[in-house]
Amino acid sequence: AFTEARNGKLLQYEATYVNAFGKIITILFNLKPLFDDEGSVIAIIAEGRPIQDIADARKRLQQKNEELQQFATLASHDLKEPLRMVKSFMQLLKKNYAPKLDDKANKYIDFAVDGAERMTVFIKDLLAYSNTGSDEIPKENVDTQLLVDDIVAMQKAVLQEKHARIMYENLPTIVAHKTPLALVLQNLINNAVKYQPSNSKPVISITAQETKENWQFAIKDNGIGIEEQYLIKIFDLFKRLHNNAEYSGTGMGLATCKKIIQQHGGNIWATSKVGEGSTFYFTFIKPTF
Numbered sequence: 001a002f003t004e005a006r007n008g009k010l011l012q013y014e015a016t017y018v019n020a021f022g023k024i025i026t027i028l029f030n031l032k033p034l035f036d037d038e039g040s041v042i043a044i045i046a047e048g049r050p051i052q053d054i055a056d057a058r059k060r061l062q063q064k065n066e067e068l069q070q071f072a073t074l075a076s077h078d079l080k081e082p083l084r085m086v087k088s089f090m091q092l093l094k095k096n097y098a099p100k101l102d103d104k105a106n107k108y109i110d111f112a113v114d115g116a117e118r119m120t121v122f123i124k125d126l127l128a129y130s131n132t133g134s135d136e137i138p139k140e141n142v143d144t145q146l147l148v149d150d151i152v153a154m155q156k157a158v159l160q161e162k163h164a165r166i167m168y169e170n171l172p173t174i175v176a177h178k179t180p181l182a183l184v185l186q187n188l189i190n191n192a193v194k195y196q197p198s199n200s201k202p203v204i205s206i207t208a209q210e211t212k213e214n215w216q217f218a219i220k221d222n223g224i225g226i227e228e229q230y231l232i233k234i235f236d237l238f239k240r241l242h243n244n245a246e247y248s249g250t251g252m253g254l255a256t257c258k259k260i261i262q263q264h265g266g267n268i269w270a271t272s273k274v275g276e277g278s279t280f281y282f283t284f285i286k287p288t289f
């Protein structure tokens with residue numbers, strides 16, 4: 001390390017030691033070269049400070065990530081099996097009773113089969129993403145218009161039940177991780193449909209605006225709205241503004257959206273008026289080549 005520093009390189013590295021009491025100590029070292037007017041190294045400033053608390057926290061975080069990956073594996077297996085059963089029994093129902101059912105009933109069966117197939121693919125992609133890690137999966141060109149098409153198709157039964165209208169067109173192709181982006185869009189669309197006054201018909205618009213540095217998406221609804229003092233808190237983990245008797249949920253959706261957007265280098269925020277609706281914004285940085 002000193003040899004590299006003597007050649008003008010600023011170095012930072014960690015080393016682990018055992019002190020006189022047998023305790024493990026992690027030290028963060030910095031080697032900073034000083035130069036004369038001609039650019040030659042004339043001295044090296046060496047600094048070391050203990051960071052065992054940071055190293056311990058990092059280890060605990062790694063263990064938690066491993067536990068979450070194991071949970072994701074188990075959960076995905078447990079979810080795929082009932083989806084397979086739903087699909088199989090729906091197909092058997094149509095095969096054996098289609099002549100006795102009207103067109104609407106057969107259409108509902110097709111919705112259920114299609115939804116189970118899409119959800120199975122989604123769970124498979126989500127599992128691959130969680131097991132591999134976002135840093136190891138390359139980003140790809142994602143056509144957000146087609147992505148919203150898929151989400152709307154997957155939610156078709158709920159949207160029809162709620163008489164929801166979703167408007168979007170000419171959405172861009174961006175560079176992102178596809179599965180997490182789908183999670184963000186699906187979460188925000190579902191919230192826009194869910195948080196509505198009784199007997200209202202959801203009207204949702206999805207737009208995207210290009211700036212010099214990023215794409216800014218906006219998902220606007222005509223729902224119940226959010227009081228101004230809660231517009232920041234809604235993105236906190238397990239933060240819910242309503243109980244399950246009013247609107248079901250876990251309080252994890254928006255926190256997950258925030259994490260995904262920040263992992264892509266973007267931001268997410270909301271504006272709202274109580275009784276008039278909300279607009280959720282999020283940005284994706286445009287790649288530089």
